[in-house]
Amino acid sequence: MRILVTGGAGFIGSEYVRMLLGVPGGNAAGVPALEPSGVTVLDALTYSGNRANLAPVAGDSRLRFVHGDICDAALVDEVLPGHDVIVHFAAESHVDRSIAGAAPFVTTNVLGTQTLLDAALRHGVGRFVHVSTDEVYGSIDTGSWTETWPLAPNSPYSASKAGSDLLALAYHRTHGMDVVVTRCSNNYGPYQFPEKVIPLFVTNLLDGGTVPLYGDGGNVRDWLHVHDHCRGIALVQQRGRAGEVYNIGGGTELTNKELTGRLLESCGAGWERVVPVADRKGHDRRYSLDITKINEELGYVPSIDLEHGLAATVRWYRENRQWWEPLKAGGKAAVVA
Template sequence: MRVFVTGGAGFIGSNFIRYVLESTSDVQVTNYDALTYAGNRANLAEYEEDPRYTFIHGDISDPERVADSIKDHDAIVNFAAESHVDRSITGGTDFMLANVVGAQVLFDAARKAEIGKFLHISTDEVYGSIEEGSFKEGDPLEPNSPYSVSKAGADLLARAFNVTYGYPITVTRTGNNFGPYHFPEKMIPLFTTNLIDGGTVPIYGDGSQVRDWTYVRNNAEAQWLILNEGEPGEVYNVADDNEMTNKELTYRLLELFGLTGEEADARITHVQDRPGHDQRYSVDPTKVHALGWKPRVAFDEALESTVAWFRDHESWWRPLKEAGATQRRGLNA
C-alpha cells in the first residue's frame, strides 16, 4: 500500500507517519509538505534513509505538482492546513488559500487520478461552541473563527465531491491534540516550554473555556483505522474524552513542575481574551468506537510523557521559540 500524506512535516501529520511506519512493514509513505513556518523535516529525521519513506517539497495548491506527485498511490491523507486560530484572526487569507483552495486542488487531482481512498483531516471547531452534550457527525456546522470557517469550507467541499462526482472523501473531526513535536505557539507546548525556562504562562480571559484534549498518538491510531476500516464518504469524530477548562489544564501542567498553591498562582498571567473565543468544544466519538478504536494512552500518562519529551528535546523547540513562535495572537483584533 502506498499512502500519500500531505502536511506530514507538521505536528499531527508527522506523528501519523511515525505511527504508520512503526506499526506496519509493507506500507510506503510519501510526505508532501510545503514546509511553511510550522513544517519541519526534523520531525521525521530518523526516517530520511528509510526506503519506505519519501519526502516531496510541494504545495497542495499547485495543481501540476499535486497531479504529478500522487501518481501510483493507493490512498491520500490530507493533514495540510494552516491551523492556528490566533493567526487566522489577525490574517485569514492564508487560511482560505491553504485550507479551502488547497483542498479543492487536492480533491480534484485525487478524483481524476482515481485514488481509491481519501481521508481528510478536519477539526471539532467546525461545529462551533456547545453548552452541554456533544456534537454528532450530522449536526450543523457553525464555525466562529476564520480558521474554523476555512476547515468547514473544506468539509463541505468533501461532501460535494461525493454528491456531485461520486468520489467519496472520508472526513475526521478531532479534538485538541497534544504530544511530541507540537509547535510551541500552541497552549500545551507554549506553557511547557515557558515553565522549563522558569517563566509564566498566559491564560486567555478567565481560563473557563473547555477543550477535549486528545493525545496525538491515540489520534494517529484512530486516523489509520478510519482510513482502512471506515466507510468511504462518512464523517467520524475523534476525541479522547478528556474535557477540562484551560485553567484546570494549566494547574495540571504546573503540578508536573512541582508548583502548587501560591507558587502555581504566581506563574499564571491572565491576558485579554481572544475575540470570538468559543466556550466549549465537545464531540461524540461513538462512530469511531464502533470501528474498534479506543484511546490507548490515558491523559495523565500522555501529559507527563509530553512534558518529558519537551524537557529532553530542547534543541528542537528552542530555535522555534527564539524565532517568535511564542507570540500570543488575536488580541485587540
C-alpha cells in the first residue's frame, strides 16, 4: 500500500507519518496494521511546515518527500499515480490568521482540496481521507455534536474547512469516490507550531515571558493528544465506511483559564505571568464532540489522558529548544492563541 500524505511536514501530518513508519509492524499502542510499502509527503513548507518534524523517520527508505503545493494541479498529477490512499492534512489552520486575511484559507483549504479530489478521481485512488475540524459545527452551549449536526462555522478558517468537507462528500455522492471525513477536537503534543495556545504558552513561560489570555478565559475546548488523533485517522483509513464522517475527540473539556492554570503549574509560574487581552472576534464559546460513532464502529478510545499527555508535552518543549527557538526567533510564530 502506497500512501500520499498532504501536509505531512506539519504538526498532525508529521505525527501520522512517524506513526506509519516508526512503529514496527504498525500495530503497537493500538495503531491499526496499515504497513505501507511507501509514504509520500507532499508539503509546501509554508511557515508551519518543517522538515525537522520528519527527522525521526528521515532515513526510512519508504519515505519520499515532495516540496510542492496541493493547488499545483500539474505537480499533483505527477506525484499521485501509483498511490492507493490519500490522507489529506494540508490546510491553513489558524483562526487569527484567517481573521486577518481569509484568501489563503479559501485557496488552500477549498481550491487545494478540489485539486486533490479531481486528481484522485482521474487516477483512480482507492481511498481519500479528508482530515477536518470540529470548528465546522460552530459553537454549542450544552451537549455534544454528532456527525449529523448542521454545519455553522463562525470564522473564515472554519468556513473554508466546512466548504472542503462538503466538496469531499460531494465527490463521494456524485462520482462514487471512496471518501471519508474526520473531524477532530483541539490537538496538542510535540512538534506543534508555537502559535497555537499550548506551545505558545509553554515556550513563553519557559523563556520567562508572559502569556495572553483571551477575554474572560471561559471558552471551553475538548483536548485531544495528537497521537490519539492519528490513531483515530488510521482506524478510519483502514475500516471507515465510504461517504461517512467520524468525530475524533479526546474526552477532556477545559476552559481556557483552567488550561492556563495547568500550564502555569507545569512550568513553575504564577498568575502574574498572565496578561488579559481583548477577546477574538466571533470567538466560539464551546466545542464538544460526541465520539460514539467511531467508538462503536471502529473501536476508538482515547488512550492518553490530559494529565499525562500535557506533562509529556511540556517536557518535550523543555528538552527540545533547538526545535522551537529558531521558529520564534525568526518571527514565524505569531504571538496569538
